[in-house]
Each structure stands twice: as structure tokens, then as C-alpha cells.
Amino acid sequence: MSKRDYLLLFSIGPVQSFIAAARKTEDLWAGSYLLSFLVEKAIDKLEETVSENGGDLELIYPVKLKGADKAYGSMVASYPNRFLSLVSTDSEKLPAICETLADFIYGQFEEMCLFGLEDAFRMRGNGDSLMRDLTTHQARELLEVFWAVEPIESGDYEGARKNVESRLAAIKNNRTFSLQPQDGIVCTVCGEREALHETLYGENDSVGKMRSELRRTWSKLSGKYRSKEERDEAFDGTAFYTGRIRENEALCGVCLGKRALRDYMSERGKRSIHGFRSTVEISAPLNYYAIFTMDGDDMGRWLAGKEGRFSEDPGTIGFHRLISEKLAKFSGEAVPRRVLEAGGELVYAGGDDVLCFVPVPGLFQLINNLRLDFQNSEHGLHPEATASAGVVIVHKQYPLSSALNHARAMASRAKQYKHPVTGKSKDALGVAVFTRSGVINDFVVPWMLAGPFVTDSLDNVPTLMEHLVGLMKDDLSSSFIEKLGEAFLPLIGSDTKREVKIKLAEDPAESTKALSVEMNRLLGRSLIDRESQFASKLPEYADYLAKVHDVMGSGHEFLNWLQALRALARLLKENKEVQSDEAGTNAN
Ligand SMILES: [Zn+2]
16 A cells, blocks of 8 residues: 545535524624634544544645634634645545544534533433434534545646545535425524424424423523523613523524534633624614625635736645635734724634624724735735625614625625726625615725725725715715705616616716716705815815716616715714713713
């Protein structure tokens, strides 16, 4: 027997199922963290197993975090859901190594879910075997562990990497779905798996009878999970406090495992984890918060060495490890630092992917800072690298899963963006602002109107937006948008689905110029105080407004954009008034 070099690619999922089922922010964090933790444990176990079998292992992607992990606490889910390694071993041993690892991952996940059951119901020994059986079954049904191996032939690393990727994709596509009929009552979090119950339902049990059995089971929940630890609010704004598991909740074994995850991590993972802040807490005092999601553009091309220049040659292991290290620095150091500075909560930062909750006031700056870090040559990917993002700004009581879906949808619209002036694709920002009356104002803008990425210029759209929100908040009359609508709707029609631009002249450059003149006139008429410091700046803002219209899909999207800015201005203004009221009360 002789050793050979193999590439081994493992993936643990399904990611969407792990994080989609979320009734509160902690569910979302726990789903991401659980996956990241499984990957971290799996990498350790793989190293151990290969070494026990007399082989060698080199991890290619991701690289393991050391100091970074400690600097920003252990709460960040920082491992992507797949890992690639170079294994040097006897070929006969490889299948057993992979199967050992897969068994380990399933076992680990099952243990985490069973911990939740035992902790929440204070179970000892093997009692309540029905709930244990259900939990084990649900954990094993959900988890998908796939792997693919590929020998490296005559040193062709890049060829082997491509093959192992497509092999894994083929295995995933051919998986069989086992749809199990659910006869019980489903979990209040995921709505998919059966909620845990202590005794078997009878074959002819009515829904009412099953519900009372569920209530009986969940009334036995331990005090730790009931004690009122989290602030929430009713729709009329009155505060109340709820336990980690609410009175009307009945969970499946997987969702329960997630709710217990912070205790599992403290007790068995030896990590200190605190409760994740709720949307109510992140929104205070504005009552609105933002979800921000970003990922690198064209990552496949970067990994294949088709973009940028690095110190290592494309197509080599050294090249891939270098990219892995850069992404680990970005997600493990830069991102947690920025989110912390902005007062946000980081759900996930692995590789080029980021998902976080952010208070509205620091949002634009955070957006710019993360984009800036991503192209930093020290703690990001590369100066030429770009990223696209999705943002949603919603009321604290807006359903979380739905808000997340909107954020993802806006991110994918940003990925489809093409800059009409530069012709560049992606490198854009999709934003949706939900106003109190339920209106959605959404739009896609490029990060830059023109030129390379810089943050301290009005060509940077988030910076321009911050300026305009400030202007609308204090210096423009609230009828500005109505005046704009009166001026332009006759030109583009009231059908918001129509993708027509505001056209004031046949020649595009002339039209932009005319739009700027018109904008300047409308801004001037809406200025509350004509002596204001902004008066002299209006022609410049008017120019930028016309430029933004140029790079947008339609005139309606442009009006949406301005309406979204006005909604943000109102939000911040109300907050300012609330705060000065409070200051006044305190002074008395
Ligand atoms: Zn569930």
C-alpha cells in the first residue's frame, strides 16, 4: 500500500433549513452558530482520524481562526458550511475515514438536540423515551452530510479541485427526499416537524385532544426556560417579558436544541455565550431596525484565479490557502469589529458572507465600512474585489422570517444590477424600507455613481443618502416628495411596474442637465429656511440627484428611493423629538 494525495470536500447542511426557521433573532443566530460549530468540530475530528490512520492532512478552506476568535468573543458563527482539505493516505482507508467523520457529525448534532430536551425538561436517565426518539429522528432527518473525494493526478491541483466540486454538486442533486407524513401538531417555530409530546397520540385522537396533550407536556418545562428574561412589546407598545420559550410555544426537537444552544455551549462547549438581543432591543429607541446581508461578487472567478493578482500562483494549494486566510481575516476580525462599533448583532460571518442586525442610525456607515474592508489588501480580499448587499429596514414587530426573505431578495436584485454608465455588473446595494403604513419603498443603486470605491465623496451612494436624509430631516418641507411626484408622474405614468425613465430632452446628457435644473428648483421651493447653510449646496445636491436617476432602472424606482429617504428622515426626526422631550422632562 502506498499513500496518495486526495482532495476531500465535505458539506454540512441544509443551510436554509437551519436558519430559515426563526421566530426570534436567537433562533437565527443559533441555527448559524450550530452549523458553524459542527463544521469546526468536524475539522478537528477529521485531523484526528486521518492521523490515527497514519495519514497527513492539510486544511485548504477555511483556515482555522486563532486570535481573531478570542478578540470578538466566541459568539460569532465564523465557519462556512463546507471544508476542503488535502489528505495524504492509503486509498483503502479513505472511505472508512469519511464514514467515521459523517457518523461523528450526525452523532454530534443528535447530542446537541438531546441536550436541549434534557435541559428544558430536566430529564434524567432514559425516561420519556418518546420525546427522545422523536428528537433523535428529527435531528437525523434534517441533517445532510455530503462528501466527495478526488485524487490529485500528476500534481494537477486545480483540475482535481474542479472535479471534486462538480462531484459534490452531482451527489447533492441526486439525493432522495424522504417526505414523512406528519400526523401530529407541528412545531410553532419551524412549522415543519412535529412538536414534542410526552405520550403517543391515539389513532383517532381529535386535534383538540392532541392540543391538550401538547399543553400538558409543555407545562412541565423547567423554570429556566420559563423565567421572564426577555423584553417584548405588545402592538400598543406596552412592554411585557417572556421566557426563552413562550407560553404558547411547542417546539420540535431541533428547534428546542437551538433554543438551548447557549447553555449547551457554556456547559459542553466551554464557551461563554449570552442571549442574543431581540429585534425590540436592537430597534430601541427608533422602533425600526435593519437587516444587512452582503457577499463577495464573482467569488468563483476569484477562487479560480481569474481576477486580481496575488503573491501565490493561481491553481495551487498555496493560492487557495492565501485566499482562505484573507477571507478568514475579513469575516473573523474586520466584520465583528465593525458590527460591534455600529451597535449591531452579528448573526453570521463566514468567508465572504455576512448577515447582521443593525440599529438604523449607524447603518450607512457600517455598509460602507464593510464594503471598504472587503477590498482591503490586509484584512480583506483584494483592492479590486467588489461585493453586493441587501438591506431591509422594518418595524421591530414585522415577522422576522419575512424580513429576512426580503433582505435576501434585495441582495439578489443587487447581484443582477448593471451600471448603465460604466457597464459594470453587480457591486450594488438593494434596499427595501417598510413604512409604518405598510408601504414598501425598494430600489437598487450602485455603490458608486462614478469612479473607484471611496467613502468620503457624494459619488458614494450610501454617503449621499446619509447627506440627503440629514437635509430632509431638518431643512426640507415634507411636501418635497409630493411636489416631485406632481412634476414627474405625468412624464412616466402612474403604473409603477413600467420601466420608464424621466426624459426631459432627446439627448441623454441634456436630459440629465434639465433634470438637475428642475431638481434644484423643487429643492429651493421646499427649503424651509432660505438662509439655511444648505441653500448654497442645493445645486450640487440637484446634480447628484439627477446622476442617481441616470443609474437607476426607472423613474418610479428613483421616486421610491427618495420616498425611502424621507421615511428614514422622519424616523430619525421623531427619535430626536422623543429624546429632547425626555431631556426636558429630566430637567424639570
Ligand atoms: Zn421546529
